Amino acid sequence: MRPSAVRLLNILVPVKRTVDYAVKIRVNPDQKGVDLNVKHSMNPFDEIAVEEAVRLRERLKDEVKSIKVVTIGPTKAAETLRTALAMGADSGIHVEVPDSAPPPEPLGIAKALRAVIQREKEGVDLVILGKQAIDDDASQTGQMLAGLLDWAQATFASKVDVDPKAKTANVTREIDGGLEELKCQLPLVVTTDLRLNEPRYASLPNIMKAKKKPIEKLTPADLKIDLTPLLETVKVTEPPKRKGGGKVESVDELIAKLKEAGITPVKS
Amino acid sequence: PHALVFLEHREGVIDSGSLSALTAAQQLGGQVTGIVIGAPDQVKGVVEKAKTLKGLNTVIHSASEQYAHSLPEAVSPLFEKLLGESSPYTHVVSAHSSSAKSILPRVAARLDLPAVSDITSLEHDASSNATTFTRPIYAGNAIATVKAPSSLRLKFFTVRSTAFKAAAADESVQAEEQTVDPVEVPNLPTQHVRTDLTKSDRPELGSASRVVSGGRALKNAETFNSTLEPLADVLGAAIGASRAAVDAGYADNSLQVGQTGKVVAPELYIAIGISGAIQHLAGMKDSKLIVAINKDPEAPIFQVADIGLVADLYQAVPELVEKLKQ
Numbered sequence: 001m002r003p004s005a006v007r008l009l010n011i012l013v014p015v016k017r018t019v020d021y022a023v024k025i026r027v028n029p030d031q032k033g034v035d036l037n038v039k040h041s042m043n044p045f046d047e048i049a050v051e052e053a054v055r056l057r058e059r060l061k062d063e064v065k066s067i068k069v070v071t072i073g074p075t076k077a078a079e080t081l082r083t084a085l086a087m088g089a090d091s092g093i094h095v096e097v098p099d100s101a102p103p104p105e106p107l108g109i110a111k112a113l114r115a116v117i118q119r120e121k122e123g124v125d126l127v128i129l130g131k132q133a134i135d136d137d138a139s140q141t142g143q144m145l146a147g148l149l150d151w152a153q154a155t156f157a158s159k160v161d162v163d164p165k166a167k168t169a170n171v172t173r174e175i176d177g178g179l180e181e182l183k184c185q186l187p188l189v190v191t192t193d194l195r196l197n198e199p200r201y202a203s204l205p206n207i208m209k210a211k212k213k214p215i216e217k218l219t220p221a222d223l224k225i226d227l228t229p230l231l232e233t234v235k236v237t238e239p240p241k242r243k244g245g246g247k248v249e250s251v252d253e254l255i256a257k258l259k260e261a262g263i264t265p266v267k268s
Numbered sequence: 269p270h271a272l273v274f275l276e277h278r279e280g281v282i283d284s285g286s287l288s289a290l291t292a293a294q295q296l297g298g299q300v301t302g303i304v305i306g307a308p309d310q311v312k313g314v315v316e317k318a319k320t321l322k323g324l325n326t327v328i329h330s331a332s333e334q335y336a337h338s339l340p341e342a343v344s345p346l347f348e349k350l351l352g353e354s355s356p357y358t359h360v361v362s363a364h365s366s367s368a369k370s371i372l373p374r375v376a377a378r379l380d381l382p383a384v385s386d387i388t389s390l391e392h393d394a395s396s397n398a399t400t401f402t403r404p405i406y407a408g409n410a411i412a413t414v415k416a417p418s419s420l421r422l423k424f425f426t427v428r429s430t431a432f433k434a435a436a437a438d439e440s441v442q443a444e445e446q447t448v449d450p451v452e453v454p455n456l457p458t459q460h461v462r463t464d465l466t467k468s469d470r471p472e473l474g475s476a477s478r479v480v481s482g483g484r485a486l487k488n489a490e491t492f493n494s495t496l497e498p499l500a501d502v503l504g505a506a507i508g509a510s511r512a513a514v515d516a517g518y519a520d521n522s523l524q525v526g527q528t529g530k531v532v533a534p535e536l537y538i539a540i541g542i543s544g545a546i547q548h549l550a551g552m553k554d555s556k557l558i559v560a561i562n563k564d565p566e567a568p569i570f571q572v573a574d575i576g577l578v579a580d581l582y583q584a585v586p587e588l589v590e591k592l593k594q
Contacts, residue, residue, distance in 0.1 A: 021547070025409035034410050045528075106373065107382045136405050136412075137527065138385045139369055143340065144377035152457035153340055155370045158521070170461065174521045175366040176474070176530075177278075178465035182339075185457040194511065194528060195521060230382045230420060234400065234413040242553055244572040251587045254559065257575045261557050263478075263536055265592045266504035 008065035009164050009186075010122050011053045013089065014113055014129045014141070015046040015071050017080040021134055031235040042080045044199075045130025047087075048192040051199040052128050054088035056162060063164040065122070066090050072112045072227070074099045078215065085210035086202035092215040097227060103136070104227040110144035115223035117149065124187060126169070131156050131191040142191035152184040156193040162186075269298035269392055272350070273324075274362035274372070276338070277306065277314045284475040285363030287321070287434035289427040293361040294323040294435070296392040296399070301357070302443070303350075304329040305343055307336035315445060322436050324443040332450035337460040340371045345451040347375040351422060359399070364426040376424040383424035384414055388431035399423050407527040407550035429474060430533035430554060466520045468507075473523060476506035478536040481525055481552070484512035485541025485562070485581060492518040495581065496540065498589045508532065508552075510542045526551035541581050544569030561585065 019025065020039040027034050042050075050069065057064040069084040070093040071077045081092035095112055097104065104112075117124045132139035146153035154160075154171035158179070161170040167186045172179055174193045202210070220227050248254045258264075271293035276283040293300050302324045304314050308331040318327045328350075334342040351357060360375070362368035364386040376383040387401040388411075397418035405412045416423040473479065480500045486492040492513060500507050509519035511526055525532055527550040537555035542548060544560070544567055552558070553572050560573035561584050570576040577584060 019406070024546070025406040027410050034406060105382050107377055107380075110377055132528065134407065134527070137407065138383075140373035140376075140383055140385060143370055143373035146340070147344065147374035147377040153370070153374065154458070156366060173366075175463070177472075177522050178463065179521070180337075180463045181461040183459045183461050188457075193521075195515065230417075231384065232415040232417060234415050236405070237411050237413070239404070239408055239411050242558075242572050244558065244574060245570065245576070246574050247570070247576045247578070249577075251577070251579075251584055251591060254575055254577050254588065255591055258536075258559070261536075263503070263557070265502045 009125045010066045011126045012124045013049050013053050013069045016043040016133045017077040018043045018135045027238045033236050043130050043133045047199040049128040050084045050087050051197045085213040086207045095218045105229050106140035108227040109141050111225045113145050114148045127189045142189050146189040152188045155191045157190050158193050158195045269296040269358045271300050271359040271361050272357045273302045275302045275304050280313045284434050285365050285429040288429035288432040289361050289363045290435040291432040292427040301326040305335045319443045320437045322438045326444045328446045330448040330450045338367050340374045341458050344374050360424045385426050386428045387425050388428050466522050471506045473506045477534050478503050478505035479508045479534045480505045480538045481508035482540050483510040483542030489518045502592045510548050543567045
């Protein structure tokens, strides 16, 4: 009698190339967007997602069969895939969007990811991605993907425990006012919060190795999806400037200013 | 227009974020229906409260044990049923809360519709049936104006609660009430295990009129609490924290103020030992009066502070508390 087949995990990590978190954002004078001729990096939450996938393999060893990273973006998004491969992912998929195309919306991205998942021969058991991208701050893609696939979802994760044999995951989520723990059946979409882990820096040997890892190139047409935005961005403007810079020299002065502003202590 | 507003509740109380969402929904200029979902023992009391909210024409509610923890997998099918092709609604509105932002995008995607997150203003043009929103992007360093055209049969959006006043109750109004049968999901793929809410007697961070926030300079959890609590007490303020302070374990994650934490806009925000990274500023720069105490005169927080004091916080804060008490 053959032993029952152990289900091995195939993990997909979608990543996005965004303006680096430390860059000071400048709105273009034409009000069509922000200056994108600046340093870009992997969306920090997606870095946490890649790290989590790699740590799952470190914990579960051979039970994690594959870690695939996928990005939907312009030519240069391939660099972001290489970063993920250097962190420990096995292979990449680049759904290439023309550099001149408007940035796709979360719904378009979720449809692209669904199409990518549906063409994976062995299927996907776990999708881990950032809870939001630091450019559009939408925080929608993971939830939309879970909805399209009718999968379980666990957003804003700060702890993920996967049991491959039971095909379940216990996920602790950061919710308003505290924490919540869920037990989810695989397949599952997890979105990462800040405190899930601290991503590693890729070592030089791993960066070299990553150059040889395979990246498959696809187009939206290959996936039969349309990434045309459904919402119209009318304009992008500067936020109202705050006039700060006021200084006081002492606590007494500070209290005088507070009083001036009508701030008084509460009666205890 | 006819908006469906998701009214979230906890321990029998409607969330203040949902009350702000209700205010935003009213600005569409049409009918407003509220929806209350929960376990049978939760729903009844909340519906009675919801019926007295100003600006609500109708309150619909659905109760099931499956709805006790607002799991998106459980709640989504109910929304899908209510929002099908023959639905009377034109807009679906919620707070940008951790629960609603888990549910709404899932529902929108299942209906093949996009969603607009975290809006700070809106304008509906009834003649063209288009709704235009503003929303912060890049951690609030730019503001996008986004138009949802008439081709979108339903317009989904979540609301930044600090940008809209909370809708008030008015005991003299009584909205109409309708029961909706729950949609039971067989073999729910997710089970709720536990919820740990941070207990506090202080005002809720997101809606407090005064906030005292601490950063990495507070050294550890003990000094964080022993330094900030007396000041928060004397001012009747909520306590907040920078990401650095939360990451270092000085404060609970639910207290984080910033791009990825809570966005606050109180009357008074006091930043103590916070340098003012752009991600933190994103969460508090709309506060009415900003006070910063930091020993580094170059800290970026001073650029947004109305009242800055360059001082050692361990001397300045106790002195401030003492003198405020007098």
